[in-house]
Amino acid sequence: MSTAPRSDEATTPPTIGMVGGGQLARMSHQAAIALGVHLRVLAASVDDAAALVSPAKALGDPGDPEDLRRFADGVDVVTFDHELVDLDALAAIERDGLAATRPSAEALRFATDKAHQRRRFAAAGLPLPRHRTTTDVDEARRAAGELGWPVVVKTARGGYDGRGVWVLADEAQLDELLHDLTTDAGLAEVIVEEAVSIVxxxxxxxxxxxxxxxxxxxxxxxxxxxxxxxxxxxxxxxxxxxxxxxxxxxxxxxxxxxxxxxxxxxxxxxxxxxxxxxxxxxxxxxxxxxxxxxxxxxxxxxxxxxxxxxxxxxxxxxxxxxxxxxxxxxxxxxxxxxxxxxxxxxxxxxxxxxxxxxxxxxxxxxxxxxxxxxxxxxxxxxxxxxxxxxxxxxx
Amino acid sequence: MSTAPRSDEATTPPTIGMVGGGQLARMSHQAAIALGVHLRVLAASVDDAAALVSPAKALGDPGDPEDLRRFADGVDVVTFDHELVDLDALAAIERDGLAATRPSAEALRFATDKAHQRRRFAAAGLPLPRHRTTTDVDEARRAAGELGWPVVVKTARGGYDGRGVWVLADEAQLDELLHDLTTDAGLAEVIVEEAVSIVxxxxxxxxxxxxxxxxxxxxxxxxxxxxxxxxxxxxxxxxxxxxxxxxxxxxxxxxxxxxxxxxxxxxxxxxxxxxxxxxxxxxxxxxxxxxxxxxxxxxxxxxxxxxxxxxxxxxxxxxxxxxxxxxxxxxxxxxxxxxxxxxxxxxxxxxxxxxxxxxxxxxxxxxxxxxxxxxxxxxxxxxxxxxxxxxxxxx
CATH class of the missing domain: 3.30.470.20 (ATP-grasp fold, B domain)
Incomplete structure (x- = not known):
């Protein structure tokens, strides 16, 4: 079966800027070479996995709003190798029309904020483990009591590769963790969640x-x-x-x-x-x-x-x-x-x-x-x- | 089936230098990225297919002995995206141990000199179209007469993608071509060859x-x-x-x-x-x-x-x-x-x-x-x- 070209109109593909220079950007570069599309990466260092193999790189801190903005200004579409970006800066880039952000700051927030993700997916009726999101120590303790032991606690932000996730056996362990997660600003937002018996x-x-x-x-x-x-x-x-x-x-x-x-x-x-x-x-x-x-x-x-x-x-x-x-x-x-x-x-x-x-x-x-x-x-x-x-x- | 590693000895792979920055070097770069080996290209221009996508490039004329030598000096192994290199310069690089040449100048000559290829393959008993290699106009005419019409004539050097190959219907066409291929130095070496009925x-x-x-x-x-x-x-x-x-x-x-x-x-x-x-x-x-x-x-x-x-x-x-x-x-x-x-x-x-x-x-x-x-x-x-x-x- 053959499909006819959708359109004979000439369209120059956008220059794509990928925030982050890790292995995902490196392998994206390989794919970009085949398609002949322009991919630039924003790398933290010339030794980053993608920076080593791509000539189209800008050096900067993807977490820095100014660096992010400068990078976005030089490309048509901004996309990501990792989520460690300033979402407010990204939203400003969208608002000011500097570049298309794909995904958007709004979509990216599902990855950077687990509490947000849980709330939005729950509202849409998607199946989730039983859980509670909270910034209140007492509520966290009550939730754990209701969900039963062991219980899982995750910080809403900043975790990856097993970091930011704890499986707690009892109240004493929970209290210790909640204490560690509390600063002058209060308890960092957490998700208290049933420990799913994973098959x-x-x-x-x-x-x-x-x-x-x-x-x-x-x-x-x-x-x-x-x-x-x-x-x-x-x-x-x-x-x-x-x-x-x-x-x-x-x-x-x-x-x-x-x-x-x-x-x-x-x-x-x-x-x-x-x-x-x-x-x-x-x-x-x-x-x-x-x-x-x-x-x-x-x-x-x-x-x-x-x-x-x-x-x-x-x-x-x-x-x-x-x-x-x-x-x-x-x-x-x-x-x-x-x-x-x-x-x-x-x-x-x-x-x-x-x-x-x-x-x-x-x-x-x-x-x-x-x-x-x-x-x-x-x-x-x-x-x-x-x-x-x-x-x-x-x- | 699993094959055990051949050796547990640590060996750093050679830095590979590819002479030429065309699409073959471009696609080689994609393969080098996966393996994590270092590939440098010698490109004629920053706009060459490989130069556009690789940060590891030297600019120079692959046909220039000095450029080639300088490039070889910076890598462990020299290899090729095309054959338009000075074989004497390459042989000197081998002789002086500047880099391993893979393939060697000797092997490369099979691609750059069709008369050499015909002679060596014939000596090894490999099947070839009936042919004669010559730098003599009369011998070329005799060979064509023996092989029959139409006859194929190829220049030994410099042809690719259909250039440097002629199918000639008769003696008049042959004579005109031989005249065109003759300079003060005489007839450029040619292969006169039967026109194979290609299936x-x-x-x-x-x-x-x-x-x-x-x-x-x-x-x-x-x-x-x-x-x-x-x-x-x-x-x-x-x-x-x-x-x-x-x-x-x-x-x-x-x-x-x-x-x-x-x-x-x-x-x-x-x-x-x-x-x-x-x-x-x-x-x-x-x-x-x-x-x-x-x-x-x-x-x-x-x-x-x-x-x-x-x-x-x-x-x-x-x-x-x-x-x-x-x-x-x-x-x-x-x-x-x-x-x-x-x-x-x-x-x-x-x-x-x-x-x-x-x-x-x-x-x-x-x-x-x-x-x-x-x-x-x-x-x-x-x-x-x-x-x-x-x-x-x-x-």
Whole structure:
């Protein structure tokens, strides 16, 4: 089947500015090269993963309103490698028409403020773990009592990769934490939440156009150890109806958030219900498998969406796709010095981010396409073991 | 199946310098980003396809011995985006140990000097069209008489994309050409060759390591119009035994040439025999399909080979892979302004090279993976028709 071009009108694609120069910007640069679109990155340092490989970079602090504004002024569309931006400055950029912000400050807030996310998703009827958002110590204690022990507490802002999330066994632990989170300004806003009995953690990457067109990727299972994603398995090992439900929820969440570009929706499955954990309004670790494993990678689809270009096919290319993260080895090894070991593994697609090795730091990932999970997983893990910290033997 | 790392020894990969900043260097840069290896390009201009997207570039004239030497001095391995280099200067770089040259000047000569190629391949017993190499007008005329009309004449040096090759109907045409090719220094060296009745033109991309390890890609059919490749079809539409023979010949040619990195071997099939046409000792247009269509792309495998890293799997990922070239449209359109039309075609992988549009200039390519040739071809052509000159309706 062939589809005729939508229009024969000539339109120059926008120059895209990506705030942040990490690995997501680095892999976006690879996708931008293929499309021939202009991508500039705002990097904190010339040694940032993307700055090392792109000539189109501005140096500055993405958290600084002035730097952000100057950067936005030089591009047509602003998008993000991370969420550590000043939302007020971003809203001002929108208001003043300096550049289109994709996603908008409003959509980005779903990722930077978990309390906001919980309130808005709850109002839209999306399934969430039972929870309470509060800035009041007594209310937090009451909520915990009602939800039962252990209980989960998250700060509304500033957490990632397992930071800013605590599982508390009893009142004494809760009180200690609430004390630590209290300053002269009072208690930092927290979400007190039931500890879901997780059977599987999943993520659904959704790509959404400015006109609201959406496509979701197959459901990915994220294998987390100590709050850090070590491995993804696509498709997730959940029944088909659960996968369909996860995609439906994620697509609705993308709409409610008003996302433009990618949004990754992280979900819990407790064996019965699917609930939303967090969202990230950008390319996401749980979508790295799509570079080789899907018709269109998450990075290309993000660029297509924010540039207002047609979205690409999200279909998976092999029965099983496993991506395993390369975390810095305790011995401090530089993964690039161990490429030979990793590349000797048949079908191992190695991605290194050019970052200085530090134990536990995310330095790369390896993707393997296969007919069986065991095969894909074994090969991905074998390559990762050469490059960095071995993936723990979890199921 | 899992393969254990070959060695646990830490080895820093070489810094690779690619001479030439065209689209091959541009796509090599994308592959280098994934591997985390350092690739520098020697570009003639900041507007070169690779220079636009890479921060690691030196500006200079690859044909200038001094520029080449300076560039080589700053890298560990020198490799090539094109063959327009001074082979004596390159040999001096090898001799002085400034950098490893992969391929060597000796191997590169198979691509830059067709007479040398014919002599060496003939000596190795490789199948070639009947031909004579000569710098003598009378001998050229005698050879043409023996080979019969029409006859093909090629200059030994300087031809590409159909230039430097003539099909001559009779003695009058031959005499006129020989006169044009004669200067005060005499007749430029020519190959006088039988006009093969071509049923299919094919190319086999072979990747070869410094230690002689080789892997070949499936045979690609190159659809040529006026000496320019418009489309590739993989696998080529030839019987299995012909494909096996083509791969065997190409692998032997790679050995005879002493290639390191990629070598693309272009072949004729006249319905009975397979013969060698030309070789290019670098990534090649006929291997672009491998970016999405093979486990390991030609660009990644070229980098792996010249860096002394293990070679990647060359297996094809779909029953049919078609790549169609985007040549500049007669109306002068810039393909990037017509991305929307091309990206609306399902499964069309668009690659634009960032080059200024000129009618007939190679500006990009589109790859489609499919279950059937008709489907792949129709979609690839549909996307190309949005971006540039439509692919002629040839079989």
């Amino acid at each position: 599987r953690e999943m993520a659904v990457v959704v790509v959404r156009s400015p006109d609201g067109t959406e496509r979701s990727y197959p459901v990915t299972e994220t294998v987390q150890v100590d709050g850090i994603c070590r491995e993804t398995i696509t498709p997730a090992r959940v029944p088909e109806d659960v996968a369909a439900e996860a995609r439906r929820i994620a697509e609705q969440a993308a709409e409610v958030a008003g996302a433009v570009g990618l949004i990754a929706v992280e979900l819990f499955h407790d064996g019965e219900a699917v609930t939303i954990n967090e969202v990230a309004t950008r390319p996401h670790n749980s979508g790295h498998w799509s570079i080789e494993g899907a018709v269109t990678s998450q990075f290309e689809n993000h660029l297509r969406a924010v540039a207002g270009l047609p979205l690409g096919d999200t279909q998976q290319l092999a029965p099983v796709v496993v991506s395993a993260n390369v975390l810095g080895h305790a011995d401090g090894r530089d993964p690039v010095q161990h490429l030979a070991g990793a590349l000797a593994v048949p079908g191992a697609h190695v991605h290194l981010y050019g970052k200085g090795p530090r134990p536990g730091r995310k330095l790369g990932h390896v993707t393997v396409l296969a007919d069986s999970l065991d095969d894909a997983r074994q090969r991905a893990r074998s390559a990762v073991a050469a490059l960095g910290d071995p993936v723990p033997e979890v199921d | 299919r033109e094919m190319a086999v991309v072979v990747v070869r390591s410094p230690d002689g390890t080789e892997r070949s890609y499936p045979v690609t059919e190159t659809v040529q119009v006026d000496g320019i490749c418009r489309e590739t079809i993989t696998p080529a539409r030839v019987p299995e035994d012909v494909a096996a023979e083509a791969r065997r010949i190409a692998e032997q040619a790679a050995e005879v040439a002493g290639a390191v990195g990629l070598i693309a071997v272009e072949l004729f099939h006249d319905g009975e025999a397979v013969t060698i046409n030309e070789v290019a000792t670098r990534p090649h247009n006929s291997g672009h399909w491998s970016i999405e269509g093979a486990v390991t792309s030609q660009f990644e495998n070229h980098l792996r080979a010249v860096a002394g890293l293990p070679l990647g799997d060359t297996q094809q990922l779909a029953p049919v892979v078609v790549s169609a070239n985007v040549l500049g449209h007669a109306d002068g359109r810039d393909p990037v302004q017509h991305l929307a039309g091309a990206l609306a075609v399902p499964g069309a992988h668009v690659h634009l090279y960032g080059k200024g549009p000129r009618p007939g200039r190679k500006l990009g390519h589109v790859t489609v993976l499919a279950d059937s040739l008709d489907d792949a071809r129709q979609r690839a052509r549909s996307a190309v028709a949005a971006l540039g000159d439509p692919v002629p309706e040839v079989d």
